[in-house]
Amino acid sequence: xxxxxxxxxxxxxxxxxxxxxxxxxxxxxxxxxxxxxxxxxxxxxxxxxxxxxxxxxxxxxxxxxxxxxxxxxxxxxxxxxxxxxxxxxxxxxxxxxxxxxxxxxxxxxxxxxxxxxxxxxxxxxxxxxxxxxxxxxxxxxxxxxxxxxxxxxxxxxxxxxxxxxxxxxxxxxxxxxxxxxxxxxxxxxxxxxxxxxxxxxxxxxxxxxxxxxxxxxxxxxxxxxxxxxxxxxxxxxxxxxxxxxxxxxxxxxxxxxxxxxxxxxxxxxxxxxxxxxxxxxxxxxxxxxxxxxxxxxxxxxxxxxxxxxxxxxxxxxxxxxxxxxxxxxxxxxxxxxxxx
Numbered sequence: 001x002x003x004x005x006x007x008x009x010x011x012x013x014x015x016x017x018x019x020x021x022x023x024x025x026x027x028x029x030x031x032x033x034x035x036x037x038x039x040x041x042x043x044x045x046x047x048x049x050x051x052x053x054x055x056x057x058x059x060x061x062x063x064x065x066x067x068x069x070x071x072x073x074x075x076x077x078x079x080x081x082x083x084x085x086x087x088x089x090x091x092x093x094x095x096x097x098x099x100x101x102x103x104x105x106x107x108x109x110x111x112x113x114x115x116x117x118x119x120x121x122x123x124x125x126x127x128x129x130x131x132x133x134x135x136x137x138x139x140x141x142x143x144x145x146x147x148x149x150x151x152x153x154x155x156x157x158x159x160x161x162x163x164x165x166x167x168x169x170x171x172x173x174x175x176x177x178x179x180x181x182x183x184x185x186x187x188x189x190x191x192x193x194x195x196x197x198x199x200x201x202x203x204x205x206x207x208x209x210x211x212x213x214x215x216x217x218x219x220x221x222x223x224x225x226x227x228x229x230x231x232x233x234x235x236x237x238x239x240x241x242x243x244x245x246x247x248x249x250x251x252x253x254x255x256x257x258x259x260x261x262x263x264x265x266x267x268x269x270x271x272x273x274x275x276x277x278x279x280x281x282x283x284x285x286x287x288x289x290x291x292x293x294x295x296x297x298x299x300x301x302x303x304x305x306x307x308x309x310x311x312x313x314x315x316x317x318x319x320x321x322x323x324x325x326x327x328x329x330x331x332x333x334x335x336x337x338x339x340x
Contacts, residue, residue, distance in 0.1 A: 001025060001094065005057050008038065009075050011090050012059070012083045018073030024056050027091065033058070033072070040084035059083045096137060096155060103140070115152065133170070145181070151208065163220065169208035169230065177215040180204050184219040184226075184242025184260060198222060200242060207231075213238065213254070222260075229266070247284065265301070289313070 006020035028037030030046055033055025040059035041050050050058055050070065057073040061080045077083035099119045108114065108126035115134030126132070126144040133152035138144065143161045151170035156162065160174045163181030174180065186198035202221025206228045212218065213236035218226060221243045228234070231249040239257040240246065247266035252258075256270050259278030264270075268282060271290040276282070280297040288294060289306035298305065307316040322329075 005038075005073055005075060008057070008087065012075065012077050012086055014059070014075045014077035014083060016057075016073060016075055018057070020073075022056050022073060027088065028055050030055065030058060038075075038087070040080045042079075042081035042084070059087070099137060121158070127164070157214075163204075165203040165220070167203065167205045169206055169210065171208055172206055172210045172212075174212045175214040175216075175236070178212045179217045180206070180212065181220045182217060184222055186222050186242065186260075202226065202242070204228070210234075216240075218244075219260075235272075241278065253290075 002023045002025045004020060005016045005018070005022050005024065008024065009016045009020065024036055024038040026037040028034060028039045030039040030041055030053050031049045033039045033053035035054055035056055037055045038057045038059065039053060039055045041047065041064065042061070050072070051068045053072055055072055057075055059075045059077060059080050062076050062078060100117050102120045103122040106120045106122060106124045108120065109128045111128045112126050112130035112132070114132040115136065117135045118132065119137045121138060121140035121142065123140050124138045124142045127146040127148070129146060130144055130148045132150045133154070135153045136150055137155045139156065139158040141159045142156050145162060145164035145166070147165050148162050150168045151172070153170055154168055154172040156174045157176045159176045161179045162168070163179070166181040181204045183200040186200055187195035188198055190196055200220050200222050202224045204218050204220050204226045207230035209231045210228050211233045213234055215236055216234055216238040218228065218240045219242045220226060224243060226240065226243055227245045229246060229248045232246045233251045235252060235254040237254050238252050241258060241260040243261040244258050245263040247264055247268065249266055250264055250268040250270070252270045253272040255272050256274045258264070258276045261279045262276055262282070264282045265284035265286060267285050269287045271288060271292070273291045274288045274294065276294045280294070282294070282298045283301040283303065285302045286298050287304040288310065291308060292305050292310040293308040294305060295309045304313040305311065306313045
């Protein structure tokens with residue numbers, strides 16, 4: 001797709017310096033820019049490239065002042081990085097929305113329905129009594145179980161599995177290989193040492209604007225719902241167990257595991273490989289550092305945890321500074337003991 005610089009500037013609410021009728025069809029790094037491409041300059045260390053780039057246009061902040069003659073056109077915006085991000089979002093949305101229709105072979109049960117401007121990729125499967133909204137994209141090998149509901153403009157990438165009774169809101173994105181609504185890990189110990197499976201009869205609800213990364217799993221509830229609230233962002237390879245609640249706009253990085261029935265507040269940040277036990281509550285705006293283990297509830301909003309097992313970050317850093325000196329402290333104690 002081609003766009004004039006004037007059209008791009010309109011999307012970004014910016015202003016063209018140069019020929020606004022020139023066309024671009026590609027997004028380039030500034031150091032690799034070629035004719036027909038558009039780039040951006042947000043980091044000062046890349047400033048030298050703007051004088052040599054062959055890109056047709058470069059997005060810059062309003063306060064950029066060139067010190068040499070430029071060969072490229074400029075699109076001035078309030079903030080270059082934000083502007084380029086907006087352009088990426090617009091481009092990605094146009095590319096995704098341009099795909100419509102049904103590829104064969106694919107299957108949808110006659111009892112299910114799908115809205116207008118939707119897309120079903122080859123080998124996708126839709127079970128019984130499903131309600132799927134408008135402009136939904138189901139890529140190849142997506143499996144949609146029975147009685148699933150999916151809102152408008154949601155994208156489900158290749159190989160994702162949406163199990164029975166799952167409810168997904170509007171504008172969500174499920175990345176390849178994710179599994180939503182698989183059985184929770186529920187087993188009752190028996191007197192003979194074996195375990196008996198506890199039926200998991202609940203579901204998963206994803207509210208609007210939720211993103212789930214590749215190969216992540218969100219288990220259905222034992223009863224009721226596992227709930228991911230609106231705006232939450234889940235990275236690749238994250239495990240969320242049955243009956244967990246994730247608050248609005250909380251972000252969870254890769255390889256984190258959250259045990260059953262834990263409730264996490266809104267606007268939390270959970271870094272990679274964090275481990276969180278079950279049946280606890282974590283307050284709003286909590287930050288949990290990488291590799292941190294959380295073994296009890298966090299009642300105070302705005303808490304930052306780091307370490308294993310996690311405790312208050314300031315106390316951890318103080319204790320860690322002493323830990324690094326333990327060898328020296330031990331030597332000093334031994335010397336003192338010899339003098340006694």
